[in-house]
Amino acid sequence: MNIxxxxxxxxxxxxxxxxxxxxxxxxGKTAGWDESNAFYTESQLPYHTAxxxxxxxxxxxxxxxxxxxxxxxxxxxxxxxxxxxxxxxxIEALERxxxxxxxxNAVFNxxxxxxxxxxxxxxxxxxxxxxxxxxxxxxxxxxxxxxxKVLLDTKPSLNLTPEQDRLLExxxxxFVEAGANLVEADKKKLKELNQEIAALSNxxxxxxxAATKAAGLTIKDVKDLVGLSQEDIAALKQKDNTYLLxxxxxxxxxxxxxxxxxxxxxxxxxxxxxxxxxxxxxxxxKTLLDLVAKRAEKAKLLGFENYAAWSLQNTMxxxxxxxxxxxxxxxxxxxxxxxxxxxxxxxxxxxxxxxFEVNAADWDYYAEKIREEKYALNQNELKPYFEMxxxxxxxxxxxxxxxxxxxxxxxxxxxxxxxxxKVYEIFNEDxxxxxxxxxxxxxxxxxxxxxxxxxIVEQSHLLKHKPVIYNVANFQKPAKGQPTLLxxxxxxxxxxxxxxxxxxxxxxQMYPSLAGTNVARDFVEFPSQFHEHFAFEPxxxxxxxxxxxxxxxxxxxxxEKMKNAANFNKGYSLSELLGASLLDMEWHTLSSDSKVTxxxxxxxSVMEKYGIPYAITPPRYRSSYFSHIFAGGYAAGYYSxxxxxxxxxxxxxxxxxxxxxxRENGEKLRRELFSRGNTKILRELYxxxxxxxxxxxxxxxxxxxxx
Numbered sequence: 001m002n003i004x005x006x007x008x009x010x011x012x013x014x015x016x017x018x019x020x021x022x023x024x025x026x027x028g029k030t031a032g033w034d035e036s037n038a039f040y041t042e043s044q045l046p047y048h049t050a051x052x053x054x055x056x057x058x059x060x061x062x063x064x065x066x067x068x069x070x071x072x073x074x075x076x077x078x079x080x081x082x083x084x085x086x087x088x089x090x091i092e093a094l095e096r097x098x099x100x101x102x103x104x105n106a107v108f109n110x111x112x113x114x115x116x117x118x119x120x121x122x123x124x125x126x127x128x129x130x131x132x133x134x135x136x137x138x139x140x141x142x143x144x145x146x147x148x149k150v151l152l153d154t155k156p157s158l159n160l161t162p163e164q165d166r167l168l169e170x171x172x173x174x175f176v177e178a179g180a181n182l183v184e185a186d187k188k189k190l191k192e193l194n195q196e197i198a199a200l201s202n203x204x205x206x207x208x209x210a211a212t213k214a215a216g217l218t219i220k221d222v223k224d225l226v227g228l229s230q231e232d233i234a235a236l237k238q239k240d241n242t243y244l245l246x247x248x249x250x251x252x253x254x255x256x257x258x259x260x261x262x263x264x265x266x267x268x269x270x271x272x273x274x275x276x277x278x279x280x281x282x283x284x285x286k287t288l289l290d291l292v293a294k295r296a297e298k299a300k301l302l303g304f305e306n307y308a309a310w311s312l313q314n315t316m317x318x319x320x321x322x323x324x325x326x327x328x329x330x331x332x333x334x335x336x337x338x339x340x341x342x343x344x345x346x347x348x349x350x351x352x353x354x355x356f357e358v359n360a361a362d363w364d365y366y367a368e369k370i371r372e373e374k375y376a377l378n379q380n381e382l383k384p385y386f387e388m389x390x391x392x393x394x395x396x397x398x399x400x401x402x403x404x405x406x407x408x409x410x411x412x413x414x415x416x417x418x419x420x421x422k423v424y425e426i427f428n429e430d431x432x433x434x435x436x437x438x439x440x441x442x443x444x445x446x447x448x449x450x451x452x453x454x455x456i457v458e459q460s461h462l463l464k465h466k467p468v469i470y471n472v473a474n475f476q477k478p479a480k481g482q483p484t485l486l487x488x489x490x491x492x493x494x495x496x497x498x499x500x501x502x503x504x505x506x507x508x509q510m511y512p513s514l515a516g517t518n519v520a521r522d523f524v525e526f527p528s529q530f531h532e533h534f535a536f537e538p539x540x541x542x543x544x545x546x547x548x549x550x551x552x553x554x555x556x557x558x559x560e561k562m563k564n565a566a567n568f569n570k571g572y573s574l575s576e577l578l579g580a581s582l583l584d585m586e587w588h589t590l591s592s593d594s595k596v597t598x599x600x601x602x603x604x605s606v607m608e609k610y611g612i613p614y615a616i617t618p619p620r621y622r623s624s625y626f627s628h629i630f631a632g633g634y635a636a637g638y639y640s641x642x643x644x645x646x647x648x649x650x651x652x653x654x655x656x657x658x659x660x661x662x663r664e665n666g667e668k669l670r671r672e673l674f675s676r677g678n679t680k681i682l683r684e685l686y687x688x689x690x691x692x693x694x695x696x697x698x699x700x701x702x703x704x705x706x707x
């Protein structure tokens with residue numbers, strides 16, 4: 001998702017895709033809905049992809065409202081069907097019920113995340129409470145729930161395929177989780193809570209977008225940018241001859257590793273750290289406190305001790321104890337490694353003749369100095385070999401061909417939502433078409449922070465749809481005419497998000513609700529993190545890492561340095577992710593009786609509880625800008641990055657044990673893991689592939705925490 005935020009699909013209760021409802025006051029006619037609307041009929045472009053040359057802001061509200069109306073007509077028809085419940089007239093009918101809503105909302109979600117504007121934000125704010133209402137109108141519908149129970153009771157006589165059997169079970173659990181067993185008075189209260197939660201989440205997102213945009217650090221004197229490359233400086237220059245250092249959505253800012261002026265580093269860190277807690281209109285603290293309280297209240301209403309306990313149903317972790325357990329198991333390794341790193345940084349500071357205590361604002365700068373000294377590896381030395389288009393087309397695409405036999409063709413004839421977007425058609429080894437893939441990599445004010453993958457069209461044999469996937473990132477756009485040179489982390493991001501894309505592209509399901517990335521959060525990051533391993537695999541690296549000026553292949557000496565430094569700073573990296581994960585779990589294991597009034601004090605208490613030095617190794621996201629859990633689908637789910645990492649290292653160990661990056665291994669991975677969607681209980685799916693359950697052993701070994 002960042003799919004790294006990515007779970008989408010037909011009638012998925014956890015996603016916003018079908019979270020809309022409407023009560024039409026115009027005799028069943030939706031105002032403004034006619035043939036001039038871009039969503040009126042399914043797109044005739046290849047793969048039914050959206051025709052961005054025709055879509056206008058004004059199309060969304062009528063299309064979404066009409067999509068709600070049409071789906072509710074279908075829902076009423078299913079609920080009141082006098083025929084004996086069957087899989088076709090109940091479950092398949094539900095799968096088919098949202099065609100228009102799919103078309104409109106997929107594009108709406110894309111644009112509100114990647115290229116929003118005031119009009120789209122207003123529509124989103126207006127319809128968000130109705131999103132929740134519509135979801136409830138489906139999942140709290142007693143008649144449909146009763147039909148599903150009849151199907152479950154008669155399942156042995158239905159002659160279902162394995163995928164149909166799984167879909168029936170999934171629907172039943174979704175209805176139960178959504179509150180279908182509540183009495184009517186509690187259902188009414190739940191509907192109110194769901195609307196309030198949806199509205200608060202949307203408010204958090206809007207505030208954070210504005211806060212991040214406003215938080216950029218303006219530098220007037222170029223001398224304050226000593227340490228940055230000339231390409232970076234040119235990219236930061238504004239029309240008034242000042243320099244704007246934008247804020248990424250993480251705590252640490254990539255530019256800090258190169259900025260030589262301590263005061264600038266401190267100011268940049270402070271801008272990042274306090275972006276959404278300045279007491280102004282963009283302050284998110286009260287919003288998140290209200291959101292946490294409403295989620296806890298919802299969990300209690302549904303019969304759970306806290307929101308995390310409710311949310312973790314049907315995940316691989318299954319319980320809060322298991323989710324927190326994997327984090328707690330890793331904390332000692334992170335702390336022990338971070339202590340060594342702190343000592344090294346303190347020594348590096350002393351060498352400069354200064355005597356201040358190491359702090360988060362200076363960490364990346366001195367860590368980079370140590371990397372240079374210890375491994376003779378300078379990130380600016382690497383960047384000329386990491387030109388963005390080469391990383392994608394000669395790195396990621398090359399990897400996909402070697403492992404999976406895929407080939408790619410750029411489609412310049414298909415319209416996009418922004419001039420920076422590229423489109424590729426993807427083919428299997430037998431030349432059969434697989435799907436479309438869009439990339440949107442550059443940072444802009446209209447885009448939320450982070451990187452993610454999602455669908456424009458969901459794969460489904462039932463609906464005769466092949467997948468249309470997009471990846472979004474936030475890389476600094478260079479000055480006009482200059483190449484886009486990436487950091488190592490940026491390169492990993494491209495491979496990571498393409499791993500999500502492959503998960504969606506390999507989808508091979510009859511039913512959209514089970515297709516591709518519509519899996520539990522603690523599995524969804526597995527394919528993406530697994531494919532990070534190939535970013536610097538020697539054969540792939542040598543194919544794409546060529547100097548953007550000379551064409552020289554990256555020297556073997558640099559590759560060796562990268563290999564030697566692979567586990568450098570791992571204590572810090574693990575600490576910041578564990579800090580964020582534990583912060584998420586602590587917010588969402590609060591009971592409805594808990595009263596938290598100070599966000600900063602709560603954060604500090606959590607870090608102290610687990611022994612993580614808050615001022616030195618802060619969480620990757622503070623609460624006030626933790627969009628994953630307060631504006632995305634990862635509430636009580638950020639732990640899933642570490643859970644999925646356990647899976648990905650375990651699977652990578654399997655790969656190395658079985659001959660490495662071969663086509664045979666790629667086919668097994670695709671056939672047994674990455675194409676299966678949610679068609680099987682995920683613990684069983686992975687166990688059958690691996691022959692055992694995953695453990696942390698491979699992760700600890702590869703990361704250098706254990707021999």
